[in-house]
Amino acid sequence: MLEEMYKVFAEIYGSDSNAESFFSPGRVNLIGEHTDHEGGYVFSCAIGFGIYALAQKNSLGKLRLYSMNFDGSYDSPFEIPYEAITEKLAIPRSWVNYPLGVVSTLRKHGCQFTSGVDILYNGNLPDGAGLSSSAALEVLTVRILSDLLGFGIDGVKAALYSQEAENNFVGVRCGIMDQFAVSMGRKNSAILLNCSTLEYSYAPLELGTYRIVITNSNVPHSLAGSEYNLRRQQCEAALSDIRKTVSISCLCDLSVSELDEVSYTVKDPVNLRRAFHAVSENARALRASQSLKGGDIQTFGKLMNASHVSLRDNYEVTVPELDILASLAWNFEGVVGSRMTGGGFGGCTVSIIDGERVSAFKEYAGSEYERLTGRKASFYETGISDGAGRFALNV
Numbered sequence: 001m002l003e004e005m006y007k008v009f010a011e012i013y014g015s016d017s018n019a020e021s022f023f024s025p026g027r028v029n030l031i032g033e034h035t036d037h038e039g040g041y042v043f044s045c046a047i048g049f050g051i052y053a054l055a056q057k058n059s060l061g062k063l064r065l066y067s068m069n070f071d072g073s074y075d076s077p078f079e080i081p082y083e084a085i086t087e088k089l090a091i092p093r094s095w096v097n098y099p100l101g102v103v104s105t106l107r108k109h110g111c112q113f114t115s116g117v118d119i120l121y122n123g124n125l126p127d128g129a130g131l132s133s134s135a136a137l138e139v140l141t142v143r144i145l146s147d148l149l150g151f152g153i154d155g156v157k158a159a160l161y162s163q164e165a166e167n168n169f170v171g172v173r174c175g176i177m178d179q180f181a182v183s184m185g186r187k188n189s190a191i192l193l194n195c196s197t198l199e200y201s202y203a204p205l206e207l208g209t210y211r212i213v214i215t216n217s218n219v220p221h222s223l224a225g226s227e228y229n230l231r232r233q234q235c236e237a238a239l240s241d242i243r244k245t246v247s248i249s250c251l252c253d254l255s256v257s258e259l260d261e262v263s264y265t266v267k268d269p270v271n272l273r274r275a276f277h278a279v280s281e282n283a284r285a286l287r288a289s290q291s292l293k294g295g296d297i298q299t300f301g302k303l304m305n306a307s308h309v310s311l312r313d314n315y316e317v318t319v320p321e322l323d324i325l326a327s328l329a330w331n332f333e334g335v336v337g338s339r340m341t342g343g344g345f346g347g348c349t350v351s352i353i354d355g356e357r358v359s360a361f362k363e364y365a366g367s368e369y370e371r372l373t374g375r376k377a378s379f380y381e382t383g384i385s386d387g388a389g390r391f392a393l394n395v
């Protein structure tokens with residue numbers, strides 16, 4: 001992959017002599033879905049798929065960007081002086097808005113762009129699969145700029161700046177989970193993150209003979225498609241109703257029974273269901289991480305299944321294809337648990353499966369899914385990787 005990238009870098013930028021290599025993983029969330037924006041826990045990890053980049057300083061004083069995934073029909077990079085980066089651009093090469101958002105955010109935080117930079121990106125994350133290609137692109141760009149221009153940004157800050165870029169420049173009100181997972185991931189570990197305090201701990205993913213299998217419904221998810229922001233508004237409305245009676249700072253300050261006690265204060269039943277999802281999912285995420293630490297994979301799996309049901313019925317962010325994939329998994333011997341992962345409205349499920357049953361599962365779920373939906377599913381078995389950073393050729 002990198003060899004080809006060095007060739008393309010030389011073609012696009014005319015020189016590759018000083019280019020440095022970087023990598024950012026994508027992420028898979030094991031449990032704790034749609035809890036991050038409500039101040040709850042998430043339990044996620046960085047995966048082996050992601051985005052690679054080559055980058056070097058240039059003397060033009062400009063940012064130049066090229067993606068091998070999206071820019072195949074262009075033979076020159078997108079280029080822009082830093083001062084001209086003020087708002088999201090409505091252009092065909094719309095992917096550049098993620099790196100531009102990062103630059104704009106870093107400038108707001110006082111970073112001095114003393115040199116131009118050339119970046120070439122090339123990823124192997126399936127696009128629109130909900131495995132955080134946007135967060136990977138953002139955090140990767142922070143890492144590159146920080147390293148080449150000497151900003152000294154640490155992993156947690158890199159995640160926060162990336163989230164700020166996505167919220168304020170790209171315009172998606174995402175929580176911190178994705179950026180945190182891709183920035184702070186650790187090989188073979190999941191991260192339990194308290195999204196309200198940003199306290200985090202690593203839990204070794206000791207699954208024994210079980211494997212994590214990601215199944216792509218190949219229904220492209222669309223977060224910016226306003227449903228995500230709508231869910232956030234509904235949670236905010238529930239929070240504001242509840243706050244008239246109890247003093248809390250976020251929904252996940254409540255336990256399930258505490259929410260039950262104040263449920264009469266929430267005016268709209270839809271908003272109450274959204275709140276119930278966030279609060280119950282928060283409890284599931286905590287319990288699941290404890291089960292895993294105690295080696296109780298069966299309980300972990302049951303909590304994953306319950307998470308899917310709540311995302312389907314209370315939060316309403318699944319689509320029929322994801323529900324079909326989850327129930328195919330639930331009914332297959334050897335599957336410990338399965339749920340949709342990520343923002344929803346398409347994308348992937350994550351399942352924990354007995355290693356010896358993985359091939360049979362793929363065959364069964366693949367053919368049944370096609371029969372029931374007319375679509376082909378894709379399956380990924382991935383390792384759990386470190387967070388974004390420099391990438392050595394010999395790794």
Ligand code: GLA
Pocket residue numbers: 029032033034035036037174175176177178342343344
């Ligand atoms: C998307 C967002 C995250 C999180 C998930 C749902 O991935 O970017 O912040 O809210 O959806 O858990």
